[in-house]
Amino acid sequence: MLVKLTDLQTLDKVTPSRYLNLSQCKLRGVLSSLGIPGLLPVSPNAYFGIAAHRLLERASKGMVSNQENLDNTWNLCVAEVDEELASSLLTSHLVPLSTHVKQYELKKRLLLNTAAFLIPSFSGEYNRQLSGNERWIETPDRKVGGYADKIVQTAAGYEIIDYKTGEVIGRNGIKAEYSIQLMLYAGILYECSGEWPAALKIIDVKGNSYTIGFDKNECIQLLSKARILLLEVNEIIAATKSLEEKQQLLATPTPENCRYCSYRPACLQYWNKKKQTPGAQWPHDITGTYTDNIALGNGTHMLRLEFNNIVYKIRGWQLERHQVVPNEKYAIYNLSKDKAENCYSETMLTTLYNC
Numbered sequence: 357m358l359v360k361l362t363d364l365q366t367l368d369k370v371t372p373s374r375y376l377n378l379s380q381c382k383l384r385g386v387l388s389s390l391g392i393p394g395l396l397p398v399s400p401n402a403y404f405g406i407a408a409h410r411l412l413e414r415a416s417k418g419m420v421s422n423q424e425n426l427d428n429t430w431n432l433c434v435a436e437v438d439e440e441l442a443s444s445l446l447t448s449h450l451v452p453l454s455t456h457v458k459q460y461e462l463k464k465r466l467l468l469n470t471a472a473f474l475i476p477s478f479s480g481e482y483n484r485q486l487s488g489n490e491r492w493i494e495t496p497d498r499k500v501g502g503y504a505d506k507i508v509q510t511a512a513g514y515e516i517i518d519y520k521t522g523e524v525i526g527r528n529g530i531k532a533e534y535s536i537q538l539m540l541y542a543g544i545l546y547e548c549s550g551e552w553p554a555a556l557k558i559i560d561v562k563g564n565s566y567t568i569g570f571d572k573n574e575c576i577q578l579l580s581k582a583r584i585l586l587l588e589v590n591e592i593i594a595a596t597k598s599l600e601e602k603q604q605l606l607a608t609p610t611p612e613n614c615r616y617c618s619y620r621p622a623c624l625q626y627w628n629k630k631k632q633t634p635g636a637q638w639p640h641d642i643t644g645t646y647t648d649n650i651a652l653g654n655g656t657h658m659l660r661l662e663f664n665n666i667v668y669k670i671r672g673w674q675l676e677r678h679q680v681v682p683n684e685k686y687a688i689y690n691l692s693k694d695k696a697e698n699c700y701s702e703t704m705l706t707t708l709y710n711c
């Protein structure tokens with residue numbers, strides 16, 4: 357029924373950007389740390405973020421010399437992401453990305469403004485070994501490390517700066533995952549240089565700067581938790597023979613953890629937990645045997661699937677995007693829920709797997 361994963365390997369280190377993922381669900385954290393591709397498409401904004409990070413990285417590495425070059429480099433980054441999206445059946449319908457990202461032109465303009473300040477000729481502030489863009493820093497035991505977007509030497513000490521293309525502020529202020537990521541960088545900087553940073557900052561695509569307050573003890577504790585997590589994960593992976601058992605021991609299925617997880621098609625623990633607690637706010641994914649479809653007035657279809665004597669209806673189904681064969685079993689991910697019971701609609705991110 358599920359997509360089969362290849363065997364899981366132990367991890368060399370924990371990166372600040374994956375720490376939270378790993379602490380919430382070890383299985384998801386291990387899969388993403390090992391670079392195993394997701395099995396579901398993500399929001400077009402996330403693909404915009406991939407192109408944006410490539411642009412920022414190239415600008416910071418001196419591969420962009422002037423404004424015109426910056427525009428061309430952006431076009432190249434987007435073309436690369438478009439090509440990658442086009443090469444997968446999961447994402448080919450999201451090409452061109454520029455037509456699927458809301459307010460694309462505005463986001464692009466803001467991003468290019470931010471990227472211009474990363475061109476080395478704009479900034480003469482780097483004069484010490486740790487300063488620079490895309491700096492790799494790691495703890496002396498090499499268990500925790502990652503690329504900091506930017507480290508700047510100021511009169512007060514180092515500033516660590518992280519660029520974010522999504523919303524920085526959540527319901528309770530700066531998103532916790534961003535604060536945790538930067539506090540881990542602060543701890544790593546301290547361990548590898550003996551100096552605490554003078555400031556931790558996030559800059560969004562609009563150029564807004566957010567300062568993260570941090571407590572030194574908390575940073576040390578976070579580093580310690582990251583090391584323990586790495587040890588626990590690696591012990592499970594090394595001591596367990598079967599892939600199924602590893603998955604079971606590593607997975608922590610909850611509606612919050614699984615909602616945006618693109619490994620759901622390979623996760624038995626997710627499906628089991630979802631069946632045990634049907635009233636919880638799980639993602640709108642269903643399984644069933646395809647029975648038939650009805651043509652709707654708008655050129656789409658209403659699909660019917662059956663599971664355990666329940667008939668599920670999916671409106672807005674585009675037969676040219678997903679081909680279905682009667683009496684075959686399917687798992688369908690990323691639907692939106694209609695008001696009527698057992699009724700759903702297809703979305704831009706809806707994905708079909710044969711069971």
Ligand code: SF4
Nearest residue numbers: 381609614617623626
């Ligand atoms: S689907 Fe849920 S339990 Fe499975 S890997 Fe993803 S987050 Fe973890």
